[in-house]
Amino acid sequence: NAVFSLNDKSVINGVATHSSGNHAQALARAGRLRRVPVYIVMPRNAPRVKINAVRNYGGIITFCEPTLKAREETLKWVIKETGSVEIHPYDNYRIIEGQATCTMELIEDAGAPDMILCPVGGGGLLSGTALAAAYFSKNTEVIACEPAMADDAYRSFRAGRLIPGVNPETIADGLLTSLGERNFPIIRKFVKDIVTVSEESIIEAMRLVYERMKIIIEPSSAVPVAALIENKLDVKGKTVGIILSGGNVDLKNLPF
Amino acid sequence: NAVFSLNDKSVINGVATHSSGNHAQALARAGRLRRVPVYIVMPRNAPRVKINAVRNYGGIITFCEPTLKAREETLKWVIKETGSVEIHPYDNYRIIEGQATCTMELIEDAGAPDMILCPVGGGGLLSGTALAAAYFSKNTEVIACEPAMADDAYRSFRAGRLIPGVNPETIADGLLTSLGERNFPIIRKFVKDIVTVSEESIIEAMRLVYERMKIIIEPSSAVPVAALIENKLDVKGKTVGIILSGGNVDLKNLPF
Incomplete structure (x- = not known):
């Protein structure tokens, strides 16, 4: 786009x-x-x-x-x-629009879920997801999931102002970046909450997706699945959509 | 089923x-x-x-x-x-029926392709695929793909009688079995052709699916993709459906 x-x-x-x-x-x-x-x-x-x-x-x-x-x-x-x-990878409105198509397709293909879980790094995918959910399905809540070891979005969201990450270190290497200026206001307005997860849960979630869903994902994509493993969210009786954001992974160097 | x-x-x-x-x-x-x-x-x-x-x-x-x-x-x-x-894994009509649902879903989801490529081992999936294609889409050709190192189906198909494999040895461990008695007549009647592929192409195909499609497949599933890599089939201008049959693979022991 x-x-x-x-x-x-x-x-x-x-x-x-x-x-x-x-x-x-x-x-x-x-x-x-x-x-x-x-x-x-x-x-x-x-x-x-x-x-x-x-x-x-x-x-x-x-x-x-x-x-x-x-x-x-x-x-x-x-x-x-x-x-x-x-072309900035996330702090760019055209990129955010492009990222929004993922949730549009999710809703087209599977119907609107009660909740969508999305990883957050720079916030490009998350702001696109939140905008698309707000536009196509008012009753869908968007929850962002972030590694506890790279929790600048969590802290910024709680504080109400941008707090850049300092030396974040997580296996979810796609989420090391800090929130973008254009992304943060959208996230504050349209994202319901942000939860954090441990490194161990990320690896466990990655393994689960590989072995049962047979999809190659990178650790960043496993972060929302990890939030479910950690029981961080009240999903009882709800339909939940999860954005699996990428699969750039060195198969010779898996963490399990 | x-x-x-x-x-x-x-x-x-x-x-x-x-x-x-x-x-x-x-x-x-x-x-x-x-x-x-x-x-x-x-x-x-x-x-x-x-x-x-x-x-x-x-x-x-x-x-x-x-x-x-x-x-x-x-x-x-x-x-x-x-x-x-x-419950026999392939030489069983109820199993064949169950395997047929895969092609039914393929046609429902993506429309009827001109050609469907399917791996063949014992012939359960292949006979189900061929029956479903014949039933739901008369113009769809089903082509079976088999490792050259375990080519009992290819030889049986050419000879017009069941020739069991002798010491087949292929990385596609799901295709080591020989054609079943109930499967062979269905395959003779409804499968258009059987082609064979090399071990090298199977590994190359597996890698391609992992890296570009991000799907975890076992070597057996890569066999039809290998047939395309080897240019074994005239697919120019045709829509081709491929049955990726499984992902039981030890990720610690990939062949690439």
């Missing part, structure tokens, strides 16, 4: 980002469909599975040192050199 | 089998739903993931030596001791 809603002139030199998971792959694929170059800045220690996925979808990778500072600086340099446009 | 179509009297002492994959799990679950005991004979070297799955679904396991002879003898003994009824 973000790539296709730019006009021809602004997109002519391509798009760029320094995300390396879903966002990078989606951007690479959207860029190929729109026939514009896609520049992805990735830390040089990124897992091979992510590098291969981005390359297979046609992304042009620039490697950098594995720090946030190096990623941001390298991205600036790439944008300057190529004239491409940055 | 097999468990529920038995009358109360015949099912009262439970059901039994010596399969250890999908069939054992399905039987355990069906038995629990019908509140009858389910006895599963498994080789004592069966992967933990299969043992756990059967136990979780409530199956009662008897371990035996890892040979076909020991499995059959132990099953006979279990049936004698318990008065349970054997």
Whole structure:
């Protein structure tokens, strides 16, 4: 959605980002469909599975040192050199709109559930989910689930102001980012609550989904399932939709 | 279907089998739903993931030596001791009917494809698939896919008579069995063709499904995808449905 809603002139030199998971792959694929170059800045220690996925979808990778500072600086340099446009992975309204389609499809396919559980990192998927639920089904509550070890969204939500995470460390590597400025107001308004879960439950939830549902998910996607395992929510008699957000995982290095 | 179509009297002492994959799990679950005991004979070297799955679904396991002879003898003994009824994993019309629902659902959900690809081992899933396709969509061709290293169905189909496999050895461990007597006539009548694939393509196909579709499949399920990788079929401009038949795989021991 973000790539296709730019006009021809602004997109002519391509798009760029320094995300390396879903966002990078989606951007690479959207860029190929729109026939514009896609520049992805990735830390040089990124897992091979992510590098291969981005390359297979046609992304042009620039490697950098594995720090946030190096990623941001390298991205600036790439944008300057190529004239491409940055597409932020979550703090971007067009990205939020795109993420909202997931809940739209969930409601189309399975009917509106009483509750939707969604992981939260930067808040792109969560704000899209909450907007879509509010729009398509007024009676559906959206609950965000976050690792206790990276609980900036939980704390920000409770405090009513953005509190960035400090050195978050969780196996759910897609949720290390802190809430975006555009995401937080939407989350405050449309998300019912945020709960946190332990690292152990995340791993247990991941294993359960692999073994019983046969779906490859990354630890970030297991976070809402972990909230159910921990009995953090009153779901008795309710229909619950869970957003499984991604499967970028190194199968040689599973945590169980 | 097999468990529920038995009358109360015949099912009262439970059901039994010596399969250890999908069939054992399905039987355990069906038995629990019908509140009858389910006895599963498994080789004592069966992967933990299969043992756990059967136990979780409530199956009662008897371990035996890892040979076909020991499995059959132990099953006979279990049936004698318990008065349970054997449910054969594929050479059974009720099982074939149950397997047919997969193609019924495929056609309901996605419309009738031009072609359906299905793996073949004992032929339970394949005969169900072929019957359902013939019943619900006359223009859909069913093609069976088999490992070249366990090609008894391919040879039987060509010869027009049942030729049991001799020491088949393939990574697709769900397809080691030879065609059943009840399955073969259905396959001859309703299956358009059988193609074989190499072990290398099976592994490549498995990896592709894991990394791009994020679905956990066992090697047996990758066999039809391997047929596409090998360009064994003329699929140009056609819609193709693929039956992914199972995901009983030890994630600690992937072939890639």
